Amino acid sequence: xxxxxxxxxxxxxxxxxxxxxxxxxxxxxxxxxxxxxxxxxxxxxxxxxxxxxxxxxxxxxxxxxxxxxxxxxxxxxxxxxxxxxxxxxxxxxxxxxxxxxxxxxxxxxxxxxxxxxxxxxxxxxxxxxxxxxxxxxxxxxxxxxxxxxxxxxxxxxxxxxxxxxxxxxxxxxxxxxxxxxxxxxxxxxxxxxxxxxxxxxxxxxxxxxxxxxxxxxxxxxxxxxxxxxxxxxxxxxxxxxxxxxxxxxxxxx
Amino acid sequence: xxxxxxxxxxxxxxxxxxxxxxxxxxxxxxxxxxxxxxxxxxxxxxxxxxxxxxxxxxxxxxxxxxxxxxxxxxxxxxxxxxxxxxxxxxxxxxxxxxxxxxxxxxxxxxxxxxxxxxxxxxxxxxxxxxxxxxxxxxxxxxxxxxxxxxxxxxxxxxxxxxxxxxxxxxxxxxxxxxxxxxxxxxxxxxxxxxxxxxxxxxxx
Numbered sequence: 092x093x094x095x096x097x098x099x100x101x102x103x104x105x106x107x108x109x110x111x112x113x114x115x116x117x118x119x120x121x122x123x124x125x126x127x128x129x130x131x132x133x134x135x136x137x138x139x140x141x142x143x144x145x146x147x148x149x150x151x152x153x154x155x156x157x158x159x160x161x162x163x164x165x166x167x168x169x170x171x172x173x174x175x176x177x178x179x180x181x182x183x184x185x186x187x188x189x190x191x192x193x194x195x196x197x198x199x200x201x202x203x204x205x206x207x208x209x210x211x212x213x214x215x216x217x218x219x220x221x222x223x224x225x226x227x228x229x230x231x232x233x234x235x236x237x238x239x240x241x242x243x244x245x246x247x248x249x250x251x252x253x254x255x256x257x258x259x260x261x262x263x264x265x266x267x268x269x270x271x272x273x274x275x276x277x278x279x280x281x282x283x284x285x286x287x288x289x290x291x292x293x294x295x296x297x298x299x300x301x302x303x304x305x306x307x308x309x310x311x312x313x314x315x316x317x318x319x320x321x322x323x324x325x326x327x328x329x330x331x332x333x334x335x336x337x338x339x340x341x342x343x344x
Numbered sequence: 345x346x347x348x349x350x351x352x353x354x355x356x357x358x359x360x361x362x363x364x365x366x367x368x369x370x371x372x373x374x375x376x377x378x379x380x381x382x383x384x385x386x387x388x389x390x391x392x393x394x395x396x397x398x399x400x401x402x403x404x405x406x407x408x409x410x411x412x413x414x415x416x417x418x419x420x421x422x423x424x425x426x427x428x429x430x431x432x433x434x435x436x437x438x439x440x441x442x443x444x445x446x447x448x449x450x451x452x453x454x455x456x457x458x459x460x461x462x463x464x465x466x467x468x469x470x471x472x473x474x475x476x477x478x479x480x481x482x483x484x485x486x487x488x489x490x491x492x493x494x495x496x497x498x499x500x501x502x503x504x505x506x507x508x509x510x511x512x513x514x515x516x517x518x519x520x521x522x523x524x525x526x527x528x529x530x531x532x533x534x535x536x537x538x539x540x541x542x543x544x545x546x547x548x
Contacts, residue, residue, distance in 0.1 A: 093469045134535045167533045187357040212391040214464040289466045310460045
């Protein structure tokens with residue numbers, strides 16, 4: 092039977108790995124390649140690596156780094172950060188990456204999804220939407236690390252993304268980022284009815300119990316987390332970790 | 345020598361890296377000249393069916409591959425879209441497949457899938473063997489592999505179906521006929537099971 096996916100999400104900033112709280116207060120947590128090696132040993136389901144500098148600095152993706160990560164990675168790798176064109180996407184696939192994540196470019200120029208999907212197949216195109224609660228209900232989509240608010244309506248936009256051929260949608264809660272107090276279940280409850288492609292939730296997981304709650308409620312879903320898999324204990328010591336096979340299976344039952 | 349076919353589609357480096365770690369000799373074949381002294385073939389593939397078939401034609405290697413596989417009977421394994429290319433045709437495109445295995449590629453039917461099952465079929469799933477094969481020697485008892493696809497291989501001859509997986513319905517995820525193998529899931533990204541399978545293929 093297909094299992095829910097439990098996915099560490101790593102953020103790259105100034106060539107190192109960082110972890111944020113509400114998209115701010117970046118804390119250095121280590122070297123990307125070293126983290127991938129440890130996650131290989133732990134046999135993680137998948138890995139998402141996001142270069143959070145590329146779009147903001149308006150530069151090309153760091154192909155050398157992507158190649159090094161992809162070569163090391165023995166599980167499926169999703170890379171995001173700075174991808175604006177079909178050529179860039181193609182180049183990244185050729186470096187050995189299974190999926191590419193679009194964020195700003197998908198929000199600003201949704202047609203790119205169709206163009207990339209035509210070349211590489213829809214199953215490999217992921218859109219990550221950073222969302223923040225509105226004061227009076229509902230959610231707004233943000234880009235550029237939570238700095239720029241988009242005018243798009245979240246429900247309508249996820250439908251549009253699927254019509255354009257997206258293969259997976261990752262919803263990332265800015266409010267819950269790094270808080271480690273659980274996922275925003277209202278967010279997913281609100282959006283899930285509009286989504287027929289694989290869906291992944293990111294932001295807020297602080298324990299395996301949080302993941303279990305998500306799986307119990309939504310069954311086949313991607314459970315993505317940053318802090319949970321890089322910090323340990325109440326003082327948040329940096330320690331790369333991931334549930335063992337038997338711990339993982341307990342979450343599925 | 346194993347040749348990993350590099351026709352501009354697919355995850356060449358992931359395979360190269362695995363064989364390098366096993367110290368199993370391999371080469372990356374980009375043109376017909378690279379196919380002279382090979383004893384095994386790996387045909388990776390991602391993306392859409394027509395794009396992959398067109399790229400293989402454009403590489404100039406297709407006729408030589410037909411000869412190696414069909415006349416010289418050297419072992420070949422198609423992976424993901426590379427497996428689908430073994431079929432005669434695909435729902436996903438208009439082009440003819442390689443036709444090395446009697447079958448066609450179908451799309452998962454949204455109607456047959458439970459409302460909770462999204463498309464594409466993405467993630468770790470179990471596979472069940474219909475027949476024993478050396479490809480699966482020394483793997484974990486639980487055969488879990490990573491899948492990422494919306495189309496699947498439908499064999500016209502049931503004896504070509506080596507393993508099945510279940511997603512709304514049972515579908516063939518490993519095919520085999522003589523020297524020709526195909527696997528829908530991604531062994532190059534399926535941790536120790538996948539690495540062992542690729543090692544087994546290298547040692548066939």
